[in-house]
Amino acid sequence: MDAEMDALVQTAPVPVARRGPLRLKLLVLSGEQAGHSHVLRPGVVRLGTSSTCDIVLTDRVVSRQHLQLEVTDERVVATDLGSRNGTFHEGVRFTELEVRPGASLTLGTVVLKVVPEDSRERPLPLSSRRSFGALVGASVRMRELFTVLERVAAGGGDVLVQGETGTGKELCAEAIHQESARAGGPFIIVDIAGIPPSLMESELFGHVKGAFTGAQAERAGAFERAQGGTVFLDEVGELPLELQPRLLRALERRQVKRVGANDYRTVDMRVVAATHVDLEQAVQQGRFRKDLYHRLAVLKVIPPPLRERVEDLPLLIDAMLERLGRPPSALSEQTRALLAQYPWPGNVRELRNVVEQAIHLGEDTLPPMDAPSGSLRSPQGALDAELPFKEAKERLIEVFERDYLQGLIARCDRNISRAAREAGIARVYLRKLLTKHGMMLVDDDDARD
Ligand SMILES: Nc1ncnc2c1ncn2[C@@H]1O[C@H](COP(=O)(O)OP(=O)(O)OP(=O)(O)O)[C@@H](O)[C@H]1O
Numbered sequence: 001m002d003a004e005m006d007a008l009v010q011t012a013p014v015p016v017a018r019r020g021p022l023r024l025k026l027l028v029l030s031g032e033q034a035g036h037s038h039v040l041r042p043g044v045v046r047l048g049t050s051s052t053c054d055i056v057l058t059d060r061v062v063s064r065q066h067l068q069l070e071v072t073d074e075r076v077v078a079t080d081l082g083s084r085n086g087t088f089h090e091g092v093r094f095t096e097l098e099v100r101p102g103a104s105l106t107l108g109t110v111v112l113k114v115v116p117e118d119s120r121e122r123p124l125p126l127s128s129r130r131s132f133g134a135l136v137g138a139s140v141r142m143r144e145l146f147t148v149l150e151r152v153a154a155g156g157g158d159v160l161v162q163g164e165t166g167t168g169k170e171l172c173a174e175a176i177h178q179e180s181a182r183a184g185g186p187f188i189i190v191d192i193a194g195i196p197p198s199l200m201e202s203e204l205f206g207h208v209k210g211a212f213t214g215a216q217a218e219r220a221g222a223f224e225r226a227q228g229g230t231v232f233l234d235e236v237g238e239l240p241l242e243l244q245p246r247l248l249r250a251l252e253r254r255q256v257k258r259v260g261a262n263d264y265r266t267v268d269m270r271v272v273a274a275t276h277v278d279l280e281q282a283v284q285q286g287r288f289r290k291d292l293y294h295r296l297a298v299l300k301v302i303p304p305p306l307r308e309r310v311e312d313l314p315l316l317i318d319a320m321l322e323r324l325g326r327p328p329s330a331l332s333e334q335t336r337a338l339l340a341q342y343p344w345p346g347n348v349r350e351l352r353n354v355v356e357q358a359i360h361l362g363e364d365t366l367p368p369m370d371a372p373s374g375s376l377r378s379p380q381g382a383l384d385a386e387l388p389f390k391e392a393k394e395r396l397i398e399v400f401e402r403d404y405l406q407g408l409i410a411r412c413d414r415n416i417s418r419a420a421r422e423a424g425i426a427r428v429y430l431r432k433l434l435t436k437h438g439m440m441l442v443d444d445d446d447a448r449d
Helices: 003-009 140-155 169-178 197-205 241-253 279-284 290-296 310-323 333-340 347-361 389-411 416-423 427-436 444-448
Strands: 024-028 037-040 043-048 067-071 076-080 087-089 092-094 096-099 104-107 110-116 159-162 187-191 230-234 270-275
Touching (some): 076 092, 096 427, 104 140, 140 169, 159 169, 169 187, 169 270, 197 241, 241 290, 310 333, 310 347, 333 347, 389 427, 416 427
Parallel strands (some): 159 270, 187 230, 230 270
Antiparallel strands (some): 024 037, 067 076, 076 096, 087 092, 087 104, 104 110
């Protein structure tokens, strides 16, 4: 894989866990300095348009002294220096925040990403789109995805889309097809998990008349039917081991043989495969061929889970309402606030179901979503038994704090005094916790207390 494509596949979040001194760098993803990167040395690093800053950003929306990063071996703390347009993390304006590897910070319209210094990730310019095909999103994670999709679609190679259920893998595949030179050709969907094993080979490769009982006529398989277009292999991890060499041959030589036939036929098609399981793990467990995995994973696209881009919720909800022929006001602010704190294990599909239920049956039919539910982002989910005890404990507490605070501030209508009373903690301690998690909204307490 060349360096360009190597950079393309690095869209997964960087794990929080770390050992040894923290060494990070800052990638500039948008704005006039897009493409630059800066290593963060221990000490104080100032960012702004002033020439006295350590990192000078020339965009008009950035203040002269905009943001300060306090870098130590253990952590990086970002402090907004009273900038005019503010600094944001995951769509929330903050004054002070501990910055984790993988985090994106937005200064006005400039997006910066913090990654480990040894990361091979290079600044990937952010797409300016707010949608790609039927995919909707304006978060940094989605704009990164759109950049990858734009390049991948134009490139013409086979693609692996790997992501959790409901994150839009099929929409990615469709968009890749629609934005490619093959858009005029067919888009053939094969749901591998839904085909009985006995019919799988014929479904993919076709059969000749009389090849098996019931094969009354000759039939072209999915690869042949996709001639000039794209085949979408959904849940490719479910492909039986004995058929995997045949898929590999189709990918490598563009040749398929119908069941019962003697000769191979050459096909002109592109394959986009999707999986919600970790195929690398399937390889280790002997359920998926290593050579096939490597062939498929040359170009990998990773749609992010919804919980990592909650700032897209309003946009997604409005797009869903529009499709239902309803205005944005069809869903109350109160319900929107509740939806914003839910971690969405079923991702956008689950969101769509909830929005449809609210519209068709009424918002009062929605299940309670205000408590940090054990099934959603459970402590077990945050538990990494391979971490040192102290780090594992800290991580668990962080997840709990974040979930608890999200529920609390929504329940108390963002009124800090009320929230402190309900939680039974001092206002000043609550403020500190909110700041730590980047939830402090500027002036929200004084205006409402
Ligand atoms: N970014 C998005 N913008 C708008 N709608 C989306 C987005 N992502 C997913 N959806 C919607 O969510 C639903 C599920 O999408 P899709 O079938 O593409 O997900 P998937 O990852 O292929 O799911 P699965 O793994 O279950 O097959 C669809 O209704 C789709 O329209």
